[in-house]
Amino acid sequence: MKQEQLVDNDLIKRVLEGDSNAFKLIISKTQGLVIQIIYKMVNNREDREDLAQEVYFKVYNKLSSFRFNSKLSTWIGAITYNTCINHLKKKRIPILDIETEDEKDIWEIISMDNLNSESNLTEGYVLNKERSQILKLEVEKLPPLYKTIVTLFHVEELSYKEISKITNLPEGTLKNYLFRARKKLRDNLLLNYKKDDL
């Protein structure tokens, strides 16, 4: 058994014996990931706060059913993701708009258009100029699912396998969505710069 799994096992055992400090430790270990997922999936601030609480209530109630098929953090991530999905379904908010799903062909055309030298100069510039702020705004514009998987891969540095377990998406689909999300980000950054330039 790996060291991390042993620690998780010990924490779970302690929580099930009624040690609330052990649960506090689980929260402090995983709240970064939980908050990231909730923030990327849900825009409303009050809903975010309620969801964070709901997630940890669920974790506490389901902890005895955890079977170590994944890391504890991945399991909690999956609970968070599913809680957010249910919330979005209730609010009738799509996690991936149809427009985004059907843009594959346009994608390739844009991709080839960008291969001329002029756009590459633009790219170089836009990726240097206040790019952190622009990027933050552009990430916010992505559909909830894209925002989440981009954050899990690039910010939380989770593997494809772990993200796949959290989102319950097949690895191939996940990689495809990640390609599209990054491409969309890059294209939007380019578009943003061109607009400023006009």
Next chain:
Amino acid sequence: MKTDHLNDQSIQRYIFDFDNCDNSILEHIDSCEICLQIADNYKLLSKDLKNLENPVLNDNLGDLILEKITNKIEQKKSKKDYTYISAIVFIVIGVIAMMISAFKVELINQVETNNMYLYLIISIGVFMTILLSIDSFRSFNLKMNKMN
């Protein structure tokens, strides 16, 4: 080596999924400045994403969650302990009731002769119940203090 430029998906695979990248992609990128530049831009994009400010829950929401969860755990535990105390009290009362009913005839005789015996038995029963309840409650409080 491919003469056409790589599509975006292949360039991204080179950067983010290198283990599953074809040799033809590696060969092309090594020899194509345009594709290499796009690859570098994706690297930069990835680095910038990593450096984005992490969201934080406002007004110490993290602590609030901890507090609420802890309260809920304690509420559950205290509910459990109160159930345990109630069960003990009911058992004691039940035992006393059974004893009274078993020795009913003798008790009636005793009452006829001397009411003091009945009062004594009832008093001992009530006294034992109170003692047991206090003891259970004290051990419950001790456990809670230990947890905190």
